[in-house]
Amino acid sequence: xxxxGAETERVAVKxxxxxxxxxxxxxxxxxxxxxxxxxxxxxxxxxRRGFSINPEEMEDSDADPGGQPLEDRVLDILRDRGPQAWDxxxxxxxxxxxxxxxxxxxxxxxxxxxxxxxxxGGYTLAGxxx
Numbered sequence: 001x002x003x004x005g006a007e008t009e010r011v012a013v014k015x016x017x018x019x020x021x022x023x024x025x026x027x028x029x030x031x032x033x034x035x036x037x038x039x040x041x042x043x044x045x046x047x048r049r050g051f052s053i054n055p056e057e058m059e060d061s062d063a064d065p066g067g068q069p070l071e072d073r074v075l076d077i078l079r080d081r082g083p084q085a086w087d088x089x090x091x092x093x094x095x096x097x098x099x100x101x102x103x104x105x106x107x108x109x110x111x112x113x114x115x116x117x118x119x120x121g122g123y124t125l126a127g128x129x130x
Contacts, residue, residue, distance in 0.1 A: 010111065010113070012108070012113070014104070016100070019096060025039060025040070025043075035107070035110065036103065036107065037107050037110070037111065070093070073093055074089070074093065077089065077092045077093065105123065112126050112127055113125070113126060113127075114126050
């Protein structure tokens with residue numbers, strides 16, 4: 001191991017989970033008095049100690065951010081809601097993305113990775129990342 005700090009450099013990892021799962025994780029993190037990021041890191045590390053992953057069991061990599069293949073998501077929306085205008089269909093497909101973006105921005109600010117600056121015109125990298 002080198003002494004340049006590369007081993008401990010913090011980097012972002014992004015994943016998308018169903019809303020019900022995220023809600024369960026939020027509640028569990030709150031019960032443990034942990035941030036969402038800390039909870040996910042802790043659970044992943046705990047899981048890695050006890051489980052092996054079979055790559056053949058991994059989900060299709062063609063999934064949208066909600067974890068479902070986009071084609072299936074569109075068909076489900078049309079089945080459930082009937083005919084949809086372009087804007088309505090786009091809104092339905094991207095449902096929840098604003099909430100996830102808000103959470104990511106909050107987590108990145110909490111980790112001092114980014115900051116909001118009206119002077120700079122919005123969100124910007126912070127500290128060493130700038």
